[in-house]
Amino acid sequence: MRTGLCGEVGLDDVGARVRLCGWVARRREHGEHLAFVDLRDRSGIVQCVVDTSVDLRSEYVVCVSGVVRRRPEGMENPNLETGEVEIGDCTVEVLSVAEPPPFLVEDRADVEEAVRLRHRYVDLRRPRMQANLRLRATVVSAIRRAMERQGFCEIETPLLWSPTPEGAREFAVPSRLHPGTFYVLPQSPQIAKQLLMVGGVDRYYQIARCLRDEDLRADRQFEFTQLDMEASFVTQDDVLGFVSEAVLDAAEAATGSRPPAIEQMSWAEALDRYGTDKPDLRIETAIVDLGEVFASSEVRALAAPAVKGLRVRGGSGTSRAALDALVERAKALGARGLAWFRVNEREGGGGSSLDSPLARVLSEEEREGLLRATGAAPGDLVLVVADEHRTACTVLGQLRVELAAKPVGEGPHRYVWVVQFPLFEAIGADGHPAAAHHPFTMPHPDDLDRIETDPLSVRSQAYDLVLNGWELGSGSVRIHRADVQARVFKALGVSDEDAESRFGFLMNAFRYGAPPHAGFAFGIDRLVAVLAGEESIREVVAFPKTQSGSDPLTGAPKPLPVSSLAELGIRIAGR
RNA sequence: GGACCUGUGGUGCAGCUCGGAGUGCACGCCGGCCUGUCAAGCCGGAGGUCGCGGGUUCAAAUCCCGUCAGGUCCGCCA
Numbered sequence: 001m002r003t004g005l006c007g008e009v010g011l012d013d014v015g016a017r018v019r020l021c022g023w024v025a026r027r028r029e030h031g032e033h034l035a036f037v038d039l040r041d042r043s044g045i046v047q048c049v050v051d052t053s054v055d056l057r058s059e060y061v062v063c064v065s066g067v068v069r070r071r072p073e074g075m076e077n078p079n080l081e082t083g084e085v086e087i088g089d090c091t092v093e094v095l096s097v098a099e100p101p102p103f104l105v106e107d108r109a110d111v112e113e114a115v116r117l118r119h120r121y122v123d124l125r126r127p128r129m130q131a132n133l134r135l136r137a138t139v140v141s142a143i144r145r146a147m148e149r150q151g152f153c154e155i156e157t158p159l160l161w162s163p164t165p166e167g168a169r170e171f172a173v174p175s176r177l178h179p180g181t182f183y184v185l186p187q188s189p190q191i192a193k194q195l196l197m198v199g200g201v202d203r204y205y206q207i208a209r210c211l212r213d214e215d216l217r218a219d220r221q222f223e224f225t226q227l228d229m230e231a232s233f234v235t236q237d238d239v240l241g242f243v244s245e246a247v248l249d250a251a252e253a254a255t256g257s258r259p260p261a262i263e264q265m266s267w268a269e270a271l272d273r274y275g276t277d278k279p280d281l282r283i284e285t286a287i288v289d290l291g292e293v294f295a296s297s298e299v300r301a302l303a304a305p306a307v308k309g310l311r312v313r314g315g316s317g318t319s320r321a322a323l324d325a326l327v328e329r330a331k332a333l334g335a336r337g338l339a340w341f342r343v344n345e346r347e348g349g350g351g352s353s354l355d356s357p358l359a360r361v362l363s364e365e366e367r368e369g370l371l372r373a374t375g376a377a378p379g380d381l382v383l384v385v386a387d388e389h390r391t392a393c394t395v396l397g398q399l400r401v402e403l404a405a406k407p408v409g410e411g412p413h414r415y416v417w418v419v420q421f422p423l424f425e426a427i428g429a430d431g432h433p434a435a436a437h438h439p440f441t442m443p444h445p446d447d448l449d450r451i452e453t454d455p456l457s458v459r460s461q462a463y464d465l466v467l468n469g470w471e472l473g474s475g476s477v478r479i480h481r482a483d484v485q486a487r488v489f490k491a492l493g494v495s496d497e498d499a500e501s502r503f504g505f506l507m508n509a510f511r512y513g514a515p516p517h518a519g520f521a522f523g524i525d526r527l528v529a530v531l532a533g534e535e536s537i538r539e540v541v542a543f544p545k546t547q548s549g550s551d552p553l554t555g556a557p558k559p560l561p562v563s564s565l566a567e568l569g570i571r572i573a574g575r
Numbered sequence: 576g577g578a579c580c581u582g583u584g585g586u587g588c589a590g591c592u593c594g595g596a597g598u599g600c601a602c603g604c605c606g607g608c609c610u611g612u613c614a615a616g617c618c619g620g621a622g623g624u625c626g627c628g629g630g631u632u633c634a635a636a637u638c639c640c641g642u643c644a645g646g647u648c649c650g651c652c653a
Contacts, residue, residue: 026613034610047613058603077613100604103586106614109602111586114645167653187653214652425653438653536646547646 007044179569230519275397280469315381409533432493473522
């Protein structure tokens with residue numbers, strides 16, 4: 001039907017007769033017998049010179065036949081990829097007429113989300129969305145090739161799975177053949193892939209759809225896509241290598257340049273220096289320890305298990321009102337308080353002076369120590385939190401991001417592996433710690449003997465992949481030994497009966513010869529969003545849900561007819 | 576479950592503090608003019624349940640309460 005794509009016509013084609021199909025993006029008419037029609041398809045836009053009288057409106061679908069010619073001197077359009085040529089001697093066939101679109105099909109049109117989603121098929125015609133969808137395909141393709149090259153085997157796992165309440169809320173699917181019982185849609189293929197390892201698959205991967213019935217966010221949809229992988233007879237470093245290869249290949253395919261090898265950082269260091277387990281390394285400043293500086297301080301506000309500081313470059317101009325707001329913000333984040341120091345040029349030059357309510361009560365050594373430790377210079381602002389170690393770090397970490405946050409599309413892509421997560425999180429109301437990753441995560445071999453005596457100090461062999469402050473994914477070396485698993489379950493307060501009813505089939509499988517195995521999963525939507533410079537993964541999903549989980553295009557979710565409910569053995573409460 | 580922002584012709588906004596006739600801007604749309612435009616230009620025109628419901632008031636887009644929708648975030652997301 002066509003000889004090529006609109007966006008690919010160039011000087012090489014001058015003189016060629018072409019047939020192009022697409023949508024009428026714009027038309028500029030000059031009297032009855034001259035019109036410039038911008039024809040758009042997925043590849044871009046090309047100008048067609050139409051000198052016959054045809055009624056062409058926005059978004060009509062047309063087929064244009066004509067001859068590629070160089071534009072007359074001075075008539076080139078440098079803003080257009082195809083701006084040096086145009087299609088002349090055009091005959092136009094209208095394939096489909098169109099009503100005026102609900103909004104302009106152009107990138108610069110800023111339209112409310114609900115309107116875009118209701119007419120997503122129009123929205124998707126915009127160059128930005130076309131580029132995002134194709135970028136996503138490029139990324140997925142590169143990942144597949146990297147995994148295949150490394151000997152991984154793509155295997156599909158069931159969408160209709162067994163309820164194994166474990167963390168995220170699951171979507172339930174009623175069984176028609178067994179009324180009153182349910183399948184669930186998988187939060188991830190976690191257990192299935194571990195069964196595959198027992199099944200001798202050795203190296204599994206899947207571009208897997210995962211479903212979690214949790215509240216939505218800019219970086220969270222009910223359905224999302226992960227590169228899910230698992231391998232047997234491998235170490236943590238092997239897994240990091242496999243995934244790095246896939247991610248770097250994908251980044252290279254997407255951006256044209258290969259990022260440097262992905263660095264590693266311990267979870268403890270991430271907390272200490274960035275106050276979070278997903279540090280945004282584009283922001284230069286890190287949190288510094290001021291414990292020594294204020295070790296013997298007389299200032300009561302700074303007496304605490306930990307004193308941490310953050311330099312805010314160029315922040316000395318921050319107004320008193322804004323500083324008060326920062327203090328309030330720090331308190332809202334859980335800190336006892338927040339001390340601030342505006343760093344100014346010392347009167348008469350030479351050195352720095354501190355402007356702060358605390359400046360007078362600090363000793364000379366403390367003032368100098370503060371400046372030295374933070375590296376602050378005149379023009380900067382220094383924020384200090386004295387509190388429990390974790391609180392001091394997380395509060396300053398949050399302020400660091402809020403004060404210096406960069407748009408997703410700005411700056412380099414800084415990948416980092418965060419390793420050596422703790423095995424357990426804080427003791428819960430039931431007197432037991434919670435699994436930081438999941439209950440099948442292998443403890444760090446050096447920490448095995450502390451599972452019972454000091455569980456919170458036990459490190460795990462779990463790891464996260466972080467990109468510019470976005471958690472892309474996580475994984476771990478799994479427990480394959482029944483004795484270790486039993487100890488971890490015991491520490492978590494999971495009874496034998498509990499373990500049997502929730503994970504019995506996995507534990508059973510392990511009795512028949514479980515290889516040591518480890519794996520990882522990362523969110524492709526998030527990776528693509530960052531690579532595309534988009535703030536929300538909705539921009540890289542063809543048909544996303546709104547924040548309240550509805551789809552303005554289809555109207556989902558909707559009630560089912562009573563007859564359907566009856567067949568499923570379901571009665572809606574309160575009717 | 577909670578906090579905040581937004582909702583005004585098809586689209587994006589202004590108007591809202593301090594109530595006084597649906598007032599304005601840009602784009603789009605319709606008609607006319609126009610043979611080198613390219614976010615074409617010029618002239619003319621149409622298009623509104625100010626999200627919805629209630630309250631206050633002589634009078635509500637504007638103030639108050641509720642509610643719905645979209646967004647950002649907290650909780651949640653092993």
